[in-house]
Amino acid sequence: MKRYLRIISLLPVLLGLLAIIEGFAQSSGYSPLPYPATDFDCGGNECTKVHTGGSLSDINLSGSQSEVICVKGAITNQHLNVNTNGTGTVTFVFCAPGSYTIPETILQSLKEKVTLIVNSGVTVQLNGGAIHCQVINKGTLNLSNNTINLNPRASIVNAGEINAKTIVFDDGSNFTNYGYLRASTKFGNVNSGAFVYLANHSLVDADMVGEISCQIRGNGGCLLSRTTVSNLNPTARPLTPQGDAITVCIASNQFPQDWINNKGAATLNSNCNECAPTPLPLTVSITGNLSVCPGKSTTLTANVAETGTYSYLWKKTVGGVVSIVGTSSETTITPDVDAAYEVIVTNTNNPQQTGNKTVQVTIKPAAECPTDTLPINLVALYDSICPGESVQLSVTGIPGDSNNYTYIWEGENVSGNSSVVTVTPSQTSFYKVTVTDKSNTQLKGTGTIRITIKSADECTPADSLPINLVAQYDSICIGESVQLSVTGIPGDSNDYTYTWEGENIAGNSSVVTVTPSQTSFYKVTVTDKSNTQLKGTGTIRITIKSADECTPADSLPINLVAQYDSICIGESVQLSITGIPGDSND
Numbered sequence: 001m002k003r004y005l006r007i008i009s010l011l012p013v014l015l016g017l018l019a020i021i022e023g024f025a026q027s028s029g030y031s032p033l034p035y036p037a038t039d040f041d042c043g044g045n046e047c048t049k050v051h052t053g054g055s056l057s058d059i060n061l062s063g064s065q066s067e068v069i070c071v072k073g074a075i076t077n078q079h080l081n082v083n084t085n086g087t088g089t090v091t092f093v094f095c096a097p098g099s100y101t102i103p104e105t106i107l108q109s110l111k112e113k114v115t116l117i118v119n120s121g122v123t124v125q126l127n128g129g130a131i132h133c134q135v136i137n138k139g140t141l142n143l144s145n146n147t148i149n150l151n152p153r154a155s156i157v158n159a160g161e162i163n164a165k166t167i168v169f170d171d172g173s174n175f176t177n178y179g180y181l182r183a184s185t186k187f188g189n190v191n192s193g194a195f196v197y198l199a200n201h202s203l204v205d206a207d208m209v210g211e212i213s214c215q216i217r218g219n220g221g222c223l224l225s226r227t228t229v230s231n232l233n234p235t236a237r238p239l240t241p242q243g244d245a246i247t248v249c250i251a252s253n254q255f256p257q258d259w260i261n262n263k264g265a266a267t268l269n270s271n272c273n274e275c276a277p278t279p280l281p282l283t284v285s286i287t288g289n290l291s292v293c294p295g296k297s298t299t300l301t302a303n304v305a306e307t308g309t310y311s312y313l314w315k316k317t318v319g320g321v322v323s324i325v326g327t328s329s330e331t332t333i334t335p336d337v338d339a340a341y342e343v344i345v346t347n348t349n350n351p352q353q354t355g356n357k358t359v360q361v362t363i364k365p366a367a368e369c370p371t372d373t374l375p376i377n378l379v380a381l382y383d384s385i386c387p388g389e390s391v392q393l394s395v396t397g398i399p400g401d402s403n404n405y406t407y408i409w410e411g412e413n414v415s416g417n418s419s420v421v422t423v424t425p426s427q428t429s430f431y432k433v434t435v436t437d438k439s440n441t442q443l444k445g446t447g448t449i450r451i452t453i454k455s456a457d458e459c460t461p462a463d464s465l466p467i468n469l470v471a472q473y474d475s476i477c478i479g480e481s482v483q484l485s486v487t488g489i490p491g492d493s494n495d496y497t498y499t500w501e502g503e504n505i506a507g508n509s510s511v512v513t514v515t516p517s518q519t520s521f522y523k524v525t526v527t528d529k530s531n532t533q534l535k536g537t538g539t540i541r542i543t544i545k546s547a548d549e550c551t552p553a554d555s556l557p558i559n560l561v562a563q564y565d566s567i568c569i570g571e572s573v574q575l576s577i578t579g580i581p582g583d584s585n586d
């Protein structure tokens with residue numbers, strides 16, 4: 001809807017400019033018509049009628065009635081009556097990409113209260129020798145006749161491409177070009193009160209096969225300031241002022257002075273101070289999170305559609321009070337109240353060219369912003385794996401029973417939805433879990449972890465040692481220790497080296513003692529000393545029990561002893577408890 005309002009707002013502007021054009025004969029000042037920054041939005045309720053093809057119906061308006069007809073199909077009729085007997089206007093918008101033709105018989109019926117809008121990607125062929133209405137072009141406009149007359153009060157605003165031969169301007173007509181002129185475009189007589197404006201992005205390019213000329217009479221004006229001109233006929237004389245009381249503004253560094261054929265008493269202004277054009281506005285957008293929780297930050301980024309070097313100024317407005325919050329393309333803010341944030345972008349090579357954009361950043365309600373209160377951790381069996389391998393991720397630090405919570409996992413190839421899942425990343429990836437208390441959904445916690453995929457030269461051949469890593473017990477109380485042992489090794493365990501990974505490990509042989517401070521994973525890599533390519537790995541998870549699962553420390557000074565602690569397979573061994581005070585039957 002906003003895009004519609006911007007475009008439709010051009011219509012009263014164009015009508016208002018008619019009064020300005022009328023005054024050209026009494027004034028030496030000229031103004032270009034406004035640049036159409038965006039296409040007309042034909043997708044919403046902006047169109048009062050939609051033409052999808054076939055014959056257009058006659059239009060009869062009275063009072064303040066207006067019509068916006070969105071054209072999305074071919075026009076097949078040769079005649080159309082358009083009557084606007086009141087203050088209303090008629091706008092034809094060519095929306096859908098494609099090619100359209102307006103016959104001469106219809107073009108003649110489109111008078112001064114009619115506007116034709118051509119969106120980007122659209123081609124419109126105007127058949128006939130005269131234009132009586134207003135034309136706003138962002139696509140391609142083909143003017144078929146050798147000579148096109150802009151009748152009194154008619155106008156063209158071009159921000160796209162025009163293919164024409166000669167354009168002649170009657171009294172009070174207006175041609176404003178921000179786009180491209182191709183073929184052998186010439187400007188014929190610019191009559192009294194007419195105005196031609198070629199803006200700073202205009203390009204008269206290599207397609208020009210003839211000369212471009214502005215023959216100015218009476219009080220008309222021809223303004224070519226800051227126009228890029230290339231590959232013109234070297235014998236051409238682009239400007240041929242005739243008469244007096246006119247001002248021609250030339251950018252001396254781009255339009256050679258000897259290309260001006262001054263036949264009359266025209267004033268030639270080479271510094272353009274009197275009639276310098278307003279540069280095209282920059283197209284600016286802002287991206288970033290526009291709704292944040294209290295105390296949280298967001299980064300706003302200014303994006304400029306045009307290519308160039310720019311400076312930036314960010315402003316914050318709250319209750320009419322304006323403050324500066326940044327001077328680069330990005331600004332990070334931590335808002336405490338709803339506020340408007342505006343960025344003003346300036347072309348450093350042409351400070352007159354600017355653009356701006358304003359967004360509203362709002363604070364979310366507290367109910368939508370639960371504070372993380374669960375002190376959870378997300379841990380991995382190991383955080384670096386080879387391509388195709390899987391790894392187990394576990395949530396630790398949860399108070400009480402892990403089944404009292406829900407778990408939402410984010411990341412690729414996650415198997416499971418509990419506190420322990422298995423992941424198989426195809427590339428180095430981040431994984432995130434959000435834990436929510438089932439009995440209090442405002443009680444949440446999040447954890448993240450990065451799993452790295454090793455390079456090919458870091459990944460050894462497939463493990464060939466059939467080892468296991470076992471624990472004395474895999475669930476202990478905080479502060480306790482547990483013994484880990486490597487089993488399944490062929491031959492003497494001393495013929496291998498052992499590389500252990502994990503916290504608080506005592507030892508570096510096939511048997512070690514660990515004292516984890518939290519639920520942890522342990523990994524061992526076993527390598528044959530005589531063949532270092534012969535390897536095997538084992539992993540195990542040691543869980544720290546919650547406080548309510550751990551009974552008070554034992555106070556009986558007992559010992560558990562074995563008859564012998566090393567036996568052959570199939571043999572038995574006797575275990576005895578010693579140190580018990582009194583009768584063991586007690």
